[in-house]
Amino acid sequence: MQMLKEQFTRTHKQTLKPLLVSCLTLSVFAFTGCASKPQVMTTRALPAPDLYTVKAGDTLSGIAARYGVNYLTVAQMNNIPAPYTIFVGQNLRIKGGGVQPVVSTASNVVRSTPSVPPIQTQSIPLPSQNNAPAIAPKPVATAPAIQTQTTSTVAGLRWVKPSNNPVIASYNPASNIKGIRYSGQMGDPIYAAADGQVVYADNGLKEFGNLVLIKHSNGYISAYAHNSKMLVKSGAHVKAGQQIAEMGNSGTDRVMLEFQIRAEGKAIDPARILSGS
Template sequence: MSFTAIQLPNRASGARSLLSGLVLSALLSACASPPPGGVKVVDRSHGGGASQAPQRQPVSSGQYKVQRGDTLYSIAFRFGWDWKALAARNGITPPYLIRVGQVIRFDGAQPPSQPPVVVTAPSVVAPPSGNRPTAPVQNRPAPTPPPASAKTTPSVTALPPSQRSASGWLWPTNGPVIGRFSSNGSLNKGIDIAGELGQPVLAASDGSVVYAGSGLRGYGELVIIKHSDTYVSAYGHNRRLLVQEGQKVKAGQKIAEMGSTGTDQVKLHFEVRRQGKPVDPLQYLPRR
């Protein structure tokens, strides 16, 4: 909140005193109304779910230079774009690969021609066993494969049908909702769910992991799952990630452990985005 200084004539000391009292009264009245939710603001401030507030528009000017670890999906998520629209704006065609140093434009200018060198798009395919692949190490013997009886499968938490919504979404973790969605500007673009350190974080619906890392400021260790050409979901502040880019996941599969990276308390920040725009996750999750 900012205030404009008011210059008063020296000869009107009585009027000045009266006006100062009125200004002080107005300030006290304004401060008497607490902010919505009453939760401490950390990067994404907590809103009160003002459903009538305008949606935050995607960045429509300037450009971004691709950094190591970026993907088209993470850039679109960061700047409020639908990944398909951002690809079309920049002339990026399937399989939507980008390279370090490539310029991604948000305005209507024609993007510069890009050499066909790609290094940053997800290319890892999940192994059938659910284990994360190990990069080969030179001059080291290959690890002994586990016995056939020790074969592992993806961790999936079975949930009763009553805990799934009509559209197939389920809660990404257990715990009370301590921060609600707000579509107003920089306010909370998802919901915050409290829990314990290391608590399982589950995929809310079937999909493919399009981002797994800590490169998006304010989200800590983050997983983004693409469910369709329309929907993606995001899971932030994790302690440890259990999936990687390119991996297919099922609804209820354990994808991370709850933590407090990028924030001041243990919680899961969960977002749903429809065509790049944040929407209230509670509209898609089953009622409790």
Template sequence: MHLNHVSIFLSRKMIKTIVLSMAVTSIVVVTGCASKPQAKGGNRYVQQAPNYYTVRSGDTLSAIANRYGLNYLDVAALNDIAPPYRIYVNQSLRLKGSVAQRTTSTQAVAQTTPIQRQSINLPPQQQPVVPKTQPVVPKVAPTNPITPTSTTLASSLHWVKPSNGAVIQSFNLANNVKGTRYGGNEGDPVFAAANGQVVYAADGLKEYGNLVLIKHIDGYITAYAHNSKMSVKSGDNVTAGQKIAEMGSSGASRIMLEFQVRLDGKPVNPTTVLPN
């Protein structure tokens, strides 16, 4: 019985020794794994950073940099990424390289910024010059539609009356009549007042209905409004006296032709250029 107790005691002691040795071995293994060298900042993956990284869904520049223990500003400089540092899926990012590149790119931005500011500041310097000349133009403008321009025009173009109808309303800017209005019947012919080119033939302006615009030399344009039918189209060359439309009431309350003459965009009294 005494020997049995001794053998049992020895068996238990051996088991404890084995268990303790296994525990020590496990501690050594764990300690060995934890004692691998780490880079500054405690990020063990710095040395494993690839030369290039492909952006995945959900990635941000700062998250990628932190993953490899890098400064996101350096990564942005290496890849020419400007604030707010946006990246996109499948974009290839360079993770290794000289940080000096960021300084170079920063200097380049600093050099271009003043140039942009100078280009923006130039117009304000020119603007004060323009208003000084503009007040002079309105003072001269009222004299433009008078005798000198009409005399020059009469010697440059051969003019004819645009309609055979009677005049029902004359040029009167105070009453917003910017031309001469002729009466007649629907379908009466409308003639080109001078040689020129049709630059518009459509009904895009409701107040003028079917409208034809003809461009002439010396900066003159003639307008023929309220037609029932147009016989020309944009781009057509016409001669004085050629039929270009038929009288109607489109855009008006009665049948008539509203004929306008404009010089450099300003209305001119048609009687100063048309034959008596």
């Protein structure tokens, strides 16, 4: 009887061992198969707001990617031309009523800086203090009375000099002077060179100090740097000859105004636009 039990035990162990190995193999295979199943990770865009205020370090493409929209659509909704420059404090529309960007498919289209048409000059009275338009959203100061000033008409815009003070440096890209520099005393008035909308009024660019940027029609932007005081805010609509700031020395070592004009994002000589410069 004892011998039969020992024989049965040995036979039972020999039978169970392959079964256990097979079960373990199947278990490992099943576990490995489950573990190797690819994991799908998704990234969701943030809900797009109606308006977004540009912050330091933002780019148009980065803002569009953050909210899952096309940067060309955002540029078209906000009338931002190539190369799609935006400014700190600028308010951008993110949502639109199905506005689609218009993309040219022609392979032989060449874009270049528009040529400046001939300058036509005339002397006309500019807005006085009594009829100067209000500054949105809240007027900080009223424009002082201006009698007459020589103006020029370029690209359908009426241009005036931003200051009547003497010029101390003219446009010279080789010397990194990308505009005209006017001398003056602290607090001297600075005027908008043409009708437009203020798109920036802040001191985020330290080398320019208190800086005002005005966007005009036909792709023109004018810049007014080193002010001691800014009399307009971002979003305000201004008229040619309206006082927008007071001269100062913010961001530089002397009192002056640095005035620049850009066409399609490229600096051009303001003397080509302003008569008598």
